[in-house]
Amino acid sequence: MGSPSTAARVSTRPHRVASTPATRFDRRLSEILTHATDVFCEKGYEGASMRDLSRASGMSLAGLYYYFESKERLLFLIQKHTFTTIVQRLKARLDGVSDPEQQVRIFILNHLEYFLANQAAMKVLSHEAEALKNGFASELAAIKREYYRICVGLMEELKRERGMQFSTRIAVLSLFGMMNWIYTWHNPRVDADAKQLANEMSDIFLRGVMTSGKGRR
Amino acid sequence: MGSPSTAARVSTRPHRVASTPATRFDRRLSEILTHATDVFCEKGYEGASMRDLSRASGMSLAGLYYYFESKERLLFLIQKHTFTTIVQRLKARLDGVSDPEQQVRIFILNHLEYFLANQAAMKVLSHEAEALKNGFASELAAIKREYYRICVGLMEELKRERGMQFSTRIAVLSLFGMMNWIYTWHNPRVDADAKQLANEMSDIFLRGVMTSGKGRR
DNA sequence: ACTGAGTTCGAACGAACGTTCGAATCAGCG
DNA sequence: CGCTGATTCGAACGTTCGTTCGAACTCAGT
Numbered sequence: 001m002g003s004p005s006t007a008a009r010v011s012t013r014p015h016r017v018a019s020t021p022a023t024r025f026d027r028r029l030s031e032i033l034t035h036a037t038d039v040f041c042e043k044g045y046e047g048a049s050m051r052d053l054s055r056a057s058g059m060s061l062a063g064l065y066y067y068f069e070s071k072e073r074l075l076f077l078i079q080k081h082t083f084t085t086i087v088q089r090l091k092a093r094l095d096g097v098s099d100p101e102q103q104v105r106i107f108i109l110n111h112l113e114y115f116l117a118n119q120a121a122m123k124v125l126s127h128e129a130e131a132l133k134n135g136f137a138s139e140l141a142a143i144k145r146e147y148y149r150i151c152v153g154l155m156e157e158l159k160r161e162r163g164m165q166f167s168t169r170i171a172v173l174s175l176f177g178m179m180n181w182i183y184t185w186h187n188p189r190v191d192a193d194a195k196q197l198a199n200e201m202s203d204i205f206l207r208g209v210m211t212s213g214k215g216r217r
Numbered sequence: 218m219g220s221p222s223t224a225a226r227v228s229t230r231p232h233r234v235a236s237t238p239a240t241r242f243d244r245r246l247s248e249i250l251t252h253a254t255d256v257f258c259e260k261g262y263e264g265a266s267m268r269d270l271s272r273a274s275g276m277s278l279a280g281l282y283y284y285f286e287s288k289e290r291l292l293f294l295i296q297k298h299t300f301t302t303i304v305q306r307l308k309a310r311l312d313g314v315s316d317p318e319q320q321v322r323i324f325i326l327n328h329l330e331y332f333l334a335n336q337a338a339m340k341v342l343s344h345e346a347e348a349l350k351n352g353f354a355s356e357l358a359a360i361k362r363e364y365y366r367i368c369v370g371l372m373e374e375l376k377r378e379r380g381m382q383f384s385t386r387i388a389v390l391s392l393f394g395m396m397n398w399i400y401t402w403h404n405p406r407v408d409a410d411a412k413q414l415a416n417e418m419s420d421i422f423l424r425g426v427m428t429s430g431k432g433r434r
Numbered sequence: 435a436c437t438g439a440g441t442t443c444g445a446a447c448g449a450a451c452g453t454t455c456g457a458a459t460c461a462g463c464g
Numbered sequence: 465c466g467c468t469g470a471t472t473c474g475a476a477c478g479t480t481c482g483t484t485c486g487a488a489c490t491c492a493g494t
Contacts, residue, residue, distance in 0.1 A: 025440085044347075046263035050482060060443045062484075071482065127344075129401065130261075169408075170417050177398025178391040184346065185390050200387050208425030241461095242470085267452060277473045279454075288452065 029067045029077075032057045037078050041120035045075055045131040075128060076136040082121040083143045086114045090150065100158035101206065107151055108205070109198040111179050116186065116194045123183040148172065155209075164210060171209050178205065246284045246294075249274045254295050258337035262292055262348040292345060293353040299338040300360045303331045307367065317375035318423065324368055325422070326415040328396050333403065333411045340400040365389065372426075381427060388426050395422065 022030075035057040039048045050071055054061040068074045090110045097103055115122045132140060155168050178201055191197065239247075252274040256265045267288060271278040285291045307327045314320055332339045349357060372385050395418055408414065 028441090044261075044263055046261055049480075051480085061482090062444075063442045065483070066441065069483095131264075166421075167417060170414065171421065173398065173402050174395040174418060174421060177395040179394070181390065181394025181398060191386075197387065200384060201391060204383075204388065204391060204425035205421070206425070207428050208421035208423070211424050211428075245471090266450075268450085278452090279474075280472045282453070283471065286453095 025067075032059065032064065032067055033074075033078055033081065036074055037120045037124055040075065040078070040124045040128065045124075045128045072132060072136060075124070076132055076140065078121065079125050079128070079132070079140055080143065082118065082125050083140065083147070086111070087143065087147050087150075089114065090147075094150075100154060100161050103154045104158060104206065105198070105202045107154060108175070108179065108202045109195065112182070112198045112201070113194040115179065115182055116188075116197075119183065119186070122180075126180045126183055148176075151175070162210065166209055171205075175205050242284075249276065249281065249284055250291075250295055250298065253291055254337045254341055257292065257295065257341045257345065262341075262345045289349060289353060292341070293349055293357065295338065296342050296345070296349070296357055297360070299335065299342050300357065300364070303328070304360065304364050304367075306331065307364075311367075317371060317378050320371045321375060321423065322415070322419045324371060325392070325396065325419045326412065329399070329415045329418070330411040332396065332399055333405075333414075336400065336403070339397075343397045343400055365393075368392070379427065383426055388422075392422050 032053075036048075036053050039052050039056045042048075043052065050061055050064065053071075053074075054064060057064070064074075068077060090107065093106050093110050094103055097106060129144075151172050152168055155172055158164070159166070159168065182197075185191075192200075249270075253265075253270050256269050256273045259265075260269065267278055267281065270288075270291075271281060274281070281291075285294060307324065310323050310327050311320055314323060346361075368389050369385055372389055375381070376383070376385065399414075402408075409417075
């Protein structure tokens, strides 16, 4: 309400030729999202001001509001796009693979590859998970739950196949912890690339969770 | 400079009898720290205003500044106290234990027990790790490094004793990820207590890291 | 050259921010 | 009681915050 009819929404207008894959509006918006992601990554959502975002994207303070109606919605757009993309890539990679262990290894590799290739966006996704409110929060929580459910499904399948016993919830959440914590320590000049890290973490996690015996202290 | 000579510092004044373990100043300060910890936990450091802290601690806005000279120093005091305490408890528990696997299990148990018993403080410590600047940041980084080094030491000892091969850095940082991520998911009404969680995570981690074979995919 | 929709901006809004200051209140002791 | 230093507070400081508004610019179609 109170805004121009076509502004501040993702374009639904037809684009005539394939020369430009999206409208000018969408292209400019995603440029802004990219710059905003870097600023949120560096200063945090609350710590970053609209004036910081203006400076980073080279657009005036007022001009930004042509592309989104609030700072909170901007964060939402960043998080939703990032999360949707990683889920979608995962599904494509899992397609056609049936061995449960392979599937879990693919899950970990997909997560870490995307994480390291889009460090800023993934840090914003991990670190600012609680910054959104109400409607924004619940829409994002739905995607998060889907992603979590996929991982739980893979683990349960692996468990059934090999007749193992462990708490799926603790295992999966521990795995997420291992993977997401990366943004606090990964240094591209010191640490290995995503493929090798994924192998190391997969080995630790899978060997840890397999091995039937309860292994009490 | 510009502040009263005794104010805004931890007391070095002698307290005469053992009836009160600290001065009135120190007691009041730690009450404020407790309330501030809850607010920082809920709203984040940047998201929490001094007026929020005033409301939560039942003291006037101006009154707070009698106890610390800036919002940043308040966060520093919280983080330093929390981190110092967990390191100190760890050292006491490790004393006299010589079996490396036992030592690692104790490390994990100590971390998780303290984490769950002081969830708010540990979330502030984990989540607001980048909020401090310059002097404050480096003093805290020193404690963090000491804690990290202790864990690395235990792992190297375990590695030597059993002739294993793995990257200590990746293993230790993965372990920290598993443990610290807890603040994003732990629900006391659903999840087990610290002792059991520590056992489950220890089993996953130790079994994952042991087992000599490289285990390539 | 004119139109009209799409895009950008300078300037300002009221609210909230962290911090300060001087006066008021309190507690303990002569 | 009255004195003294420790503690607390209301009121304000100047700055920065997210957001708004109307005017100006761009540019394809006539």
